[in-house]
Amino acid sequence: MNHLQNAxxxxxxxxxxxxxxxxxxKVLQVDPSLIEKEMxxxxxxxxxxxxxIRKISGGYQFCTNKRYYEAATRLIQGEKRARLSTACLETLSIIAYRQPITRAEIEAIRGVRAESSLHTLLERGVICIRGRKNAPGKPMIYGTTDEFLIHFGLNQIEELPNYQSARKGKK
Structure with missing residues (x-):
């Protein structure tokens, strides 16, 4: 291992x-291509x-090896944030696959109100308000954030499983 890799x-x-x-x-004052090679x-x-070291959300990050994840989480279970409810996960998956999307569109897909789930997801930072739709009432449109990518270990949103194959796996 060399000095640049250590840094x-x-x-x-x-x-x-x-x-x-x-x-x-920039920080190490070297060419970006050298960073890519060394990384x-x-x-x-x-x-x-x-x-x-994994490429996540367009950058590099140290992550727990999946083989040892369970052992690592045993130590920090008391510190772990509460898991997302089923309603929040359903809402989040709709946003991830259909973004940008309005609350009314989410509610039409789920068949129930989504206000509470949206509030929780906004609070957790996994979604954000991307603007307003050019439609009557100018409803807010939602999309995922870099925190979503980090949480799910994705480098970019396109790495999500294909929507149709994900639905088949659920059945």
Missing amino acids: MECILFAHGDPVKGDDLA EELIVQYTDKGIN
Whole structure:
């Protein structure tokens, strides 16, 4: 491991959230292509360790290796935030697959009011108000956030499973 890789590890560890390659390049005063090359080496080096480096939300982040996730969560279970309710998860999946979308459109799909779920999801930071729809009443439109990508370990929204295949898996 070289000096640049050591510095990159240090930054990822200290920052905690995903760090974009361009930001690493600026801080370390090197070409972004060198960051990409060195990061690919680090990703390989961490493949079989307890933690991995993953590309999430357009940046790089240390993450728990999925093989050891259960052991790690046993220690922090008391600190864990309450899980999202089924209603919140349904609302969130509708937003993720149909964004941008209004509350009325969500409620038409779910068949029930979504105000409480939207409030919870906004509070958790996994969705945001993206603006207003050019329609009568100018209703707010909702979409997912980078926090959503981080929470679900995605680099970009296009990495969500295909909607139709996800629905088939539910049946």
